Amino acid sequence: MPTYLILILSLTFYLTTCCYIAYNGWRWLQAAFSFKYKKSYIAVISFLSFAFFLSYFIPSVVLELAGGYWFIIVGYGLILLPLANIIYFVSKRRWKVQIGYIISAFFLFIFIYGSYNAWSPIVREYDISINKPLMTEENELKVLIASDLHMNDIIGANHIQRLVSISKEEEPDMILLPGDIIDDNITPYIEQGLSDVMLQLRAPYGVYAVPGNHDYYGGHLLQLRAELEEINIPLLMDETIMTKNGIMIVGREDFTNTERLTIEELMADVPPEYPVIMLDHQPREISEAAEHGVDLIVSGHTHRGQVFPANIITGLLFENDWGHLQIGEFHSFTTSGFGFWGPAVRFGTRAEVMIVNITFSEE
Structure with missing residues (x-):
């Protein structure tokens, strides 16, 4: 398979995954906090999705860190969110807020404990x-x-x-x-x-x-x-x-x-x-x-x-x-x-x- 085709397919998969995660996050924010700032939310997700790639052209600690943490969300989101969606529909559209809190707590734990492991050899x-x-x-x-x-x-x-x-x-x-x-x-x-x-x-x-x-x-x-x-x-x-x-x-x-x-x-x-x-x-x-x-x-x-x-x-x-x-x-x-x-x-x-x-x- 040509290299350019692999890159196109990889980018398409990545952006589709970002949209999937963003949609789930938006639905939870609406249910849990009646969140209404859709344009701001889209702007933040877009920034996070492209931050790490931008850091290659604009050297920035903020871009590298933000993009890196977003990769963690994307990686575990691919594992956790399909499971959360299944539980949500099996429970007849209940527990949306509770499931969102559990996933958010998981990511908070990963960021804190994972950072400790990275910086304490x-x-x-x-x-x-x-x-x-x-x-x-x-x-x-x-x-x-x-x-x-x-x-x-x-x-x-x-x-x-x-x-x-x-x-x-x-x-x-x-x-x-x-x-x-x-x-x-x-x-x-x-x-x-x-x-x-x-x-x-x-x-x-x-x-x-x-x-x-x-x-x-x-x-x-x-x-x-x-x-x-x-x-x-x-x-x-x-x-x-x-x-x-x-x-x-x-x-x-x-x-x-x-x-x-x-x-x-x-x-x-x-x-x-x-x-x-x-x-x-x-x-x-x-x-x-x-x-x-x-x-x-x-x-x-x-x-x-x-x-x-x-x-x-x-x-x-x-x-x-x-x-x-x-x-x-x-x-x-x-x-x-x-x-x-x-x-x-x-x-x-x-x-x-x-x-x-x-x-x-x-x-």
């Missing part, structure tokens, strides 16, 4: 072992993983400072940032001076990043790479670095780049005796990584669906959509992310940082 800790030695006398490594920062007008210095605080408290030996550093546009990153905040992320064996799909979309990938390299955070794009303790860090281009190297090509020149940690934003080729000698792969991208029940979809799409997956001696970690995309809401998930404690041994 949790630390999840794991212990694994890799049967290869390090080049130093140490045999343990503490790795901090934080993906999907999505730095933009909303996710700025305050939230990234939370990551810095967690890092200082955990004192990791290495920090990995597997993609979606910015949210399409690098302008907020520069205007807010976020390099000064990111500069505070420090670890004895380095901080490493790879690009994600949103780092590509705005066309600012190379500029982002230059900004990160100025603060000694290499943005690896189909590149390999050996750390001073003998770990091979392999960073992949994102799946967005159709010309990226395969895992087999990237691993061709990697000596098999060294521990290999791979960063790949989207967890699409987990089994391939296991087959070609990678010891640990870290990813993000999925947000664990961000808002339930989207996690069911990510679970179907990806071999490891969240958490720790072990295949033999190979380990995969996919984090739900530190930031968010779209609505500043997480429901059924929470912003997180992963800590992976690795014990290395020689067999």
